[in-house]
Amino acid sequence: MATRMNMDEVDLQSYANILGRVNPEDRDFFARYFLDSDSDDEGEFYGFEDVNFIPIDRIENPDGDIDFADDVANGWSSNPADDSEQLTLPFDYATTGINEDIPADATPLSFVRFFLTDEVLDVTVTETNKYADQVIQEKLRDGGLQQHSRLRRWRPVNKDEMCVFLGVSIAMGILRKPDLDQYWSTNEILYTPFFPKCMSRNRYELILQCLHFNDNQSIITDREAPNFDPLYKIRPVYDIITQRFREVYTPTKCLSLDEAMIPWRG
Known part of the structure; x- marks a missing residue:
């Protein structure tokens, strides 16, 4: 109406x-x-x-x-x-499509790993551990690290554990629950054994608290500064994955752009 x-x-x-x-x-x-x-x-x-x-x-x-x-x-x-100078792209249908070798026994994870590379995981692990150390040291200097703080139980995350953390996070997007704690609930109605088998709730929340993709201490917050980057927080991972998009797949000549990513001036 x-x-x-x-x-x-x-x-x-x-x-x-x-x-x-x-x-x-x-x-x-x-x-x-x-x-x-x-x-x-x-x-x-x-x-x-x-x-x-x-x-x-x-x-x-x-x-x-x-x-x-x-x-x-x-x-x-x-x-x-x-339009005096028009850009002509030499589309060659013989070279379009996926540029990676796909094994006969490929799984969905095989395709995820095209983009979630070891380099992405290494950056995520390094920056997450770095941020956790920065927070702990700052709280120790200021006397703000409480006796029962989870950060006192922090141990460095490694690449395998980061993969588990990301897998659990993806599973949460498939199985929606109203509260994060409910994924580890022992209530017979809410109980989902997958999550506690993969990782404890405290460990998951601790990694989530410290999850980082770039060094916080080097960030430029002044939006007027010439080197200000609005994507600084995710820049390293963003650049790696964007490059992988170009490497993994070569599109054909006819493309369909979903959503309104380009402003319409008509």
């Missing part, structure tokens, strides 16, 4: 531009239906007589569209005449 909007909440020019796409004989209907106010306050809408609509032929003619400033800055243009 459509709801009417108070004029104080409406950007009149924006709606006028949108309604510029509507045939003139239909504009009054849209104005009354969407922009008329239910209140008796001043500012009631009486039509678009004084608004400059976008001409219909301008909308239907993409050659006359107005370039957005950020598009122009990135080299985009709506004028085909500006």
Whole structure:
């Protein structure tokens, strides 16, 4: 059910531009239906007589569209005449597809390991252990490490244990429970033996508390700094996995982009 909007909440020019796409004989209907106010306050809408609509032929003619400033800055243009240098990619269907050898006995884990490489695991293990040591040392200096703190039982995680931790985390995404503790519940209704067999609750939560992919002490928090990186927290792993995407699979010429990852300017 459509709801009417108070004029104080409406950007009149924006709606006028949108309604510029509507045939003139239909504009009054849209104005009354969407922009008329239910209140008796001043500012009631009486039509678009004084608004400059976008001409219909301008909308239907993409050659006359107005370039957005950020598009122009990135080299985009709506004028085909500006495409003096076109990039041609030499697609070769003989070289598309998966670029890795797939064993006959491949399992789902075999494909996960195409991307979750030893390098990714090594970075994750190193940075997680480093962060745990940093936190423990800081709390010891400040006297903030409580007697019964879990951090007193911290021991360095290794690559095999990190694989178990990630596997348990993936399983939690498949079997949803309302609370993390319930994965280790002994209640006969909630009991799921897989999780306690893989890892204790305390150990899982301790690794989760310390999980890191980059060195916190080198982070640049000033967004105005030239070296500021909004992905700093995951940058090493992000770069490795992104490179693996390029190495593992070569796409074909025809692609379908799911979701709205590219802003639509139409």
